[in-house]
Amino acid sequence: MTSVPHLLTEIPGPRSRELHAQREAAVASGFGVTLPVFIASAGTSTLQDVDGNTLIDLASGIAVTSVGAANPLVRQKVAAQLDLFTHTCFMVTEYEGFVRVAEWLNDHVPGDFEKKTGLFSTGAEAVENAVKIARAYSGRPGVLVIDEAYHGRSLLTMAMTAKEHPYKTSFGPFPGDVVRGPNANPLRGAGTDAALAEIERIVVDHGADHFAALVVEPIQGEGGFVVPAEGFLAGLRRIADAHGIVLVIDEIQTGLGRTGRLFASEHDGIAGDITLTAKALGGGLPLSAVTGRADIMDAAHAGGLGGTYAGNPLACAAALAVFEVLEDPDLLPRVAGIERSIRRHLEPLLVELDIVAEVRGHGAMMAIEFADPGTLAPRADLAQRIASACHAAGVITLTCGTFGNVIRLLPPLVIEDAVLEAGLEILAASIRSIAAEEAAA
Structure with a gap:
């Protein structure tokens, strides 16, 4: 070289x-x-x-090209799919790649329970669909997020994102029913016990039946690569369980090997009810996924999930190549x-x-x-x-x-x-x- x-x-x-x-x-x-x-x-x-x-x-397209921006296996599998067809829309006629990607994620996402997966195109789409699914499952409206969080650029995900500029400036008003709790930031924020106590207070004050989802990044991305204080994520898991809230782990930037584990939540020994992946998932092609407990994922009615490009066959071919790279011991x-x-x-x-x-x-x-x-x-x-x-x-x-x-x-x-x-x-x-x-x- x-x-x-x-x-x-x-x-x-x-x-x-x-x-x-x-x-x-x-x-x-x-x-x-x-x-x-x-x-x-x-x-x-x-x-x-x-x-x-x-x-x-040293940027990887903001954690997208984790296996390289010109990975030969990704190029090979995408080229083979390109020779067959580029698109049919999975909601019109089906194709195998979508199913194979879902199966791999169901097998590898943390959680000792039966899982199902939906594929989409962008990280923000994954976040919004997770909220939709959690609302359908719980019958509740509220979304609880963490300070310094980043979840995307769509209107709902901007409401969930903490940073004002450049993401939110001049683009409001934003959807309601989004409430922010403190982060256990070891350098600047509250300690674990204080942060969890405040989040518990927020949940109780809003009522036991208010929050559908608690959405958290296991390591914050745009918020500053903040690794939460020890015990914080496990504490969020306990709060979600105690109040019947769907815990959504946003692994869009942290997942698929980025932190030295297949998923960053493994560092804390927890599993979300729903786990989100994107970025590295498609090896440079637009692909995102919502993977979760089968009973939660099936709460959305037929036709309630989808998207014209959701789980595009070229992106699915790329993801299957990414999985092969990740399986290298x-x-x-x-x-x-x-x-x-x-x-x-x-x-x-x-x-x-x-x-x-x-x-x-x-x-x-x-x-x-x-x-x-x-x-x-x-x-x-x-x-x-x-x-x-x-x-x-x-x-x-x-x-x-x-x-x-x-x-x-x-x-x-x-x-x-x-x-x-x-x-x-x-x-x-x-x-x-x-x-x-x-x-x-």
Whole structure:
């Protein structure tokens, strides 16, 4: 492998800048962009742009291309399906791929009970359909979510999402019957006992028959890759059981090997009544799933679930390839090795630099948070400057967090050791450089 990143021009290069100008004229301005670089091709863990630059991918399309953006098995299975047909709509005429994907998820999603699955296209669709199913099952209207949560960009999921800008600004009013409880954020939030006590109070105050669903990410995504304090998820499971609430585990970003377990909820030894998957599920093609207890999943009436593109056959073929990759016995131990490498590069910065507030996460879902020492006042400006320095050096990183002060790392699960090391060295050097500038200012 040629050493990476391999840069022939500045980032973005002249051809990318030309195409970006065309984009600005043609594409609605509401679509943001992290790095205005146009991609021509991809490798296992690298992206090649139209100017001939090779970039290290530590973003995976926001956890979508977990098995690589050009995985040969995904391409092979999608190409074979493409030779047969592209679409029929599963609600009109059926095809086997949909059933096989559902069977795999029923077998592998946590929970020692009979399961059924529905397939859709996007993560937000999965969340909304989980709410629909929980309401049909329980006969209740309310949805309980957690502070700092992110669940999507549709109107209902925006109501469930905590972060105001850019997701909710100017788009309201939003659907009602969504109530937010505290998060057990070890760095900034309440402790486990206090957070659970407040959630219990919320449930009791609204009445025993109000909440259909309690929806939670086992590790928060856009909220800042927040790993909840020990016992929090198990406590939510107890509250849901005590009050007959459907516990929905949103594994859209955390699932399918991302955290070193097949599902992140396994770290806490719990199972949702319903578990949601998307992102990595389709290997780069749009696919999402709602998998849950069979009696809950069957509560929706015939015709009540679906969608024109739900479980598209090409996306199902891609998912079956993803499953084959995930079944490699060496893969999940390798993800644990990715975490060790990230911690080895970043945890020394906790001692070295006072702007580094926390390094956290599991597996290939890791984050580093920046804040003023003592006060923990969020420093989104530092996170953005560090991300920009990485981009200029040919490493794709993403920011996140309620305050925008977190850099999140989502490398492909199949990233080569040398590529990961090169990317982490550039990230650590960028952090040190920006910290030095800050100290000198």
